[in-house]
Amino acid sequence: MIPVRLFSASSQTLLEGLAQWTPSAQASLRPCRLLPQQASPRMLSVGCVDHAKRQETPGKKPLSEKKLKRYFVDHRRVLVRGGNGGSGVSCFHSEPRKEFGGPDGGDGGNGGHVILRADQQVKSLSSVLSQYQGFSGEDGGRKNCFGRSGAMLFVRVPVGTLVKEGSEVVADLSQQGQEYIAALGGAGGKGNRFFLANDNRAPVTCTPGEPGQERILHLELKTVAHAGMVGFPNAGKSSLLRAISNAKPAVASYPFTTLKPHVGIVHYEGHQQVAVADIPGIIRGAHQDKGLGLSFLQVEDLKYELEKYEEGLSERPHVVVANKIDLPQARAHLPQLQDHLGQVIALSAVTGENLEQLLLHLQVLHRAYVEAELKRGSQPLRW
């Protein structure tokens, strides 16, 4: 499961489809303005990086949640083996009229490492295979020829990949281009020339190359979005993600439609992209792995669940979103809700009403985050 950094929640007792929206304290984009044409919020330039291939075409049946899940993978178990070292050889120089040419067996080349490299272009671990074998070094040759070393094998993983061995975290690839040697290549063997010494002028010893290192690693995608939505099942989180981005998470009128996080990209002017995650509905006792309870959460309950999951999570910058404002009963409850909670963005994912207020607010939160990150001297996450 991905620990998404931003959340939204909802309370159906207060207002149908209330959701809380928080921007990630881990990641953000440069500030930018929304595109000018805002006649309809759906006219905004929106897109999705990792789900682009499942855009619905007219006449085509939408993919089920089960099928959608296959496109996004946030953990992988990988067997990595470094390349084997090439063997050294044992042979002697041979030339006419030169009786004792001496040892001239070359060393074997080293095996290549298997290296994990964080790459911004990669958005999911779905392209990572279950095993990798590094390139082996070549054997040594006659005439002191050394074998060629095996090439490095680079495995591209998304930025934000945690590498675990057993339960220990061995690497955190949180920056573009960061690398981790997952498996070392074996050292090449020595040819008999290497063993030439004053007391042994004709060594016949040579050594084989060493096998590459073998490890089982668990890759986990830590950060997938700048903002996340947490809320009740059925609050309309997936509908909202569909409305503001090109992502197409499944939407249905029953709870727990969403089983895995989906990421949609909101495009702002100047090629700025904000990744928004839709995560499965949260319920009371969710931190104890409980299923759907009898009573739905209030906002305080939601904050409690977030705190239980990770301390300080509910204090992150956030905004409460009240969805389904197109429904008369929801609209009637709005003033009461605003009295209770202060700022609430009331919108409708279905009609598109007031979506731009949310998008502008998201941008403001991002701007603040980017500035804070740069001030701290760290690079904000970029999509």
Ligand SMILES: Nc1nc2c(ncn2[C@@H]2O[C@H](COP(=O)(O)OP(=O)(O)OP(=O)(O)O)[C@@H](O)[C@H]2O)c(=O)[nH]1
């Ligand atoms: N009237 C109205 N219905 C909405 C709105 N947004 C969502 N719905 C409906 O609410 C139901 C649930 O929507 P989803 O987007 O699947 O809700 P969700 O929060 O993703 O639900 P889970 O994935 O189960 O947590 C669907 O039947 C939607 O059509 C809205 O703004 N207005």
Ligand SMILES: [Mg+2]
């Ligand atoms: Mg959903």
